[in-house]
Amino acid sequence: MSAASPLADHLLALELALQSREVRGSEQKLRELLAPEFREFGRSGLAYTFDDIVTRLVAETGPNNTSISDFSAEMLSDTIALATYRGTRIDDDGSKLFTNRSSIWRLDADGRWRMVFHQGTATA
Numbered sequence: 001m002s003a004a005s006p007l008a009d010h011l012l013a014l015e016l017a018l019q020s021r022e023v024r025g026s027e028q029k030l031r032e033l034l035a036p037e038f039r040e041f042g043r044s045g046l047a048y049t050f051d052d053i054v055t056r057l058v059a060e061t062g063p064n065n066t067s068i069s070d071f072s073a074e075m076l077s078d079t080i081a082l083a084t085y086r087g088t089r090i091d092d093d094g095s096k097l098f099t100n101r102s103s104i105w106r107l108d109a110d111g112r113w114r115m116v117f118h119q120g121t122a123t124a
Helices: 006-019 027-033 050-059
Strands: 034-041 047-049 066-075 080-090 096-107 113-123
Touching: 006 027, 006 066, 006 080, 006 096, 006 113, 027 034, 027 050, 027 113, 034 050, 047 050, 080 113
Parallel strands: 034 113
Antiparallel strands: 034 047, 066 080, 080 096, 096 113
């Protein structure tokens, strides 16, 4: 899971943080990483707003059973970056679910990167 640039390294660290139980269970930490206008199209096909996703993530329980591979990131403008990767989740029965994921990150005026959009697409 090696990233190819300082930008990719940083965005990969942020993506991994968003998968951690510590961040997912903290509304404050989620607010630091997700933009207020955040939107997501989930693996399920459902659409989520910032409030939807924060409520959902804070309520999650159980182990962190996800991983990231094939990560890449590229700048789309001076302050917008696109991150793409393959996510793997191991279900309780041991089966693996694979998802192609993409995130749009924005460098805000305070110098922090915040995710403004995320999409997950189921794949074999």
